[in-house]
Amino acid sequence: MFKGSVHFNDPAGNSVKQYLAAHGAVFNATTSYDRTHYYATLGTQSLEGYVAIEADRMRNLWLHDADKQAEMTVVRNEFERGKNNPNNVLHEEVQAAAFMAYPYHHSVIGWKSDIEKVSVEQLRSFYDTFYWPNNATVSIVGDIEPAVALALVMKYYGGIPRSPHPIPEVVTEEPEQTGARRVTVNKPGQLGSVEIAYKVPSALQADLPALEVLGEVLSNGKNSRLYRTLVDEDLALEAGAGVESLRAAGIFVVTADLSPGAAHEKVEQIMLAQIEKIKSEGVSADEVNQVIHQYRAEQAYGRDGTDAVISDLNEWISAGDWTQYIRYPDSIARVTPADVQRVARQYLAVNQSTTGWYVPETSK
Numbered sequence: 035m036f037k038g039s040v041h042f043n044d045p046a047g048n049s050v051k052q053y054l055a056a057h058g059a060v061f062n063a064t065t066s067y068d069r070t071h072y073y074a075t076l077g078t079q080s081l082e083g084y085v086a087i088e089a090d091r092m093r094n095l096w097l098h099d100a101d102k103q104a105e106m107t108v109v110r111n112e113f114e115r116g117k118n119n120p121n122n123v124l125h126e127e128v129q130a131a132a133f134m135a136y137p138y139h140h141s142v143i144g145w146k147s148d149i150e151k152v153s154v155e156q157l158r159s160f161y162d163t164f165y166w167p168n169n170a171t172v173s174i175v176g177d178i179e180p181a182v183a184l185a186l187v188m189k190y191y192g193g194i195p196r197s198p199h200p201i202p203e204v205v206t207e208e209p210e211q212t213g214a215r216r217v218t219v220n221k222p223g224q225l226g227s228v229e230i231a232y233k234v235p236s237a238l239q240a241d242l243p244a245l246e247v248l249g250e251v252l253s254n255g256k257n258s259r260l261y262r263t264l265v266d267e268d269l270a271l272e273a274g275a276g277v278e279s280l281r282a283a284g285i286f287v288v289t290a291d292l293s294p295g296a297a298h299e300k301v302e303q304i305m306l307a308q309i310e311k312i313k314s315e316g317v318s319a320d321e322v323n324q325v326i327h328q329y330r331a332e333q334a335y336g337r338d339g340t341d342a343v344i345s346d347l348n349e350w351i352s353a354g355d356w357t358q359y360i361r362y363p364d365s366i367a368r369v370t371p372a373d374v375q376r377v378a379r380q381y382l383a384v385n386q387s388t389t390g391w392y393v394p395e396t397s398k
Contacts, residue, residue: 035063035091036050036051037101040090040094042086054074054076059074059077060076061073067137067142067280068281068352069352071345073345078177081174085189092170092194097157097158098154106150110146110149113149120392120394123221125390126141128217128231128287128388129141129285131215131216132211132285135207136204163202168201175340175343208233208283211233211385217388217389218393220395224294225271225291225292226391227291228289228391229390232285232286232382233283233381236280236281237279238354241380243373245286246366247325247326247366247374248275248286248317248374249276249286251312251374252288255328260290264304268296269293269300269304270290274289275289280353281352290305302389312374313378316371316372316374318371319371321371322369322374326367329366330363
């Protein structure tokens with residue numbers, strides 16, 4: 035998408051890279067399970083040129099084999115860097131075991147063989163399937179006049195037709211899990227890790243705020259339950275918990291990076307014991323209130339700047355409802371200790387879990 039389009043390209047001296055670099059912009063693209071996000075942070079005076087370029091590459095992209103070959107090596111290097119990260123490798127294995135039918139079974143970056151062998155024709159087919167205005171959202175954040183910005187969008191996007199076909203939707207449904215699942219990864223490394231994942235509802239479901247607070251109670255700060263029972267006891271270097279919410283479903287993940295000499299089984303037992311303790315005894319009002327106050331502070335800090343705002347906004351667009359960007363902090367603030375205990379009991383069942391161990395191979 036950065037290699038040129040019919041009206042904006044390197045030979046013409048006006049490609050997206052040339053234009054944005056000349057205007058001092060920060061720009062890139064990111065991919066995730068439910069969306070691809072192209073963005074630029076630039077001066078308001080440069081907005082029209084960028085809107086024109088984005089509109090052109092929505093339907094007039096160049097797709098040349100030489101460009102594909104050059105980008106293939108870049109993506110393959112990114113893939114290989116990910117495979118050198120033990121936590122990333124373990125998480126991919128756990129998620130693949132947790133989701134059997136949903137496309138979330140596959141990692142975002144895909145498989146090395148696909149990266150190396152994908153054809154320009156396959157790229158063109160994907161592009162012609164999904165890159166249409168009725169499958170996209172243009173978000174503009176900053177010191178702008180709304181009427182002027184909307185006029186620019188209409189000027190450059192207004193003539194692009196809707197897709198000639200319905201945008202494909204995922205119709206597959208994840209079957210009910212029938213028991214606990216386990217995976218083990220044996221690869222070179224120094225330290226082990228444990229990850230436990232539980233499937234939870236999609237990002238727009240009403241229980242997500244309580245699950246998010248549950249994750250923070252377990253792992254946010256030195257007074258959190260996992261820190262006190264694992265890190266303070268020299269069993270783990272780090273411990274975390276939280277929701278990874280996606281459009282169709284999500285997972286609640288609990289993780290621990292083991293200290294040297296710590297046993298996987300003991301760390302896993304402590305992680306499970308802390309979850310069971312919340313199920314049986316609940317959490318305190320002080321714990322929940324502390325999480326809510328921290329969340330408000332983090333939100334205020336995280337929304338300082340147009341790039342931070344638009345990134346968060348686009349994730350909610352991807353989930354299916356941009357208004358959650360505004361309403362979700364209030365949903366967090368309404369979470370009660372009873373809500374936290376209820377969602378722990380409802381979703382964090384051992385027979386609905388997927389547990390992974392990263393066990394480093396020792397040199398022979």
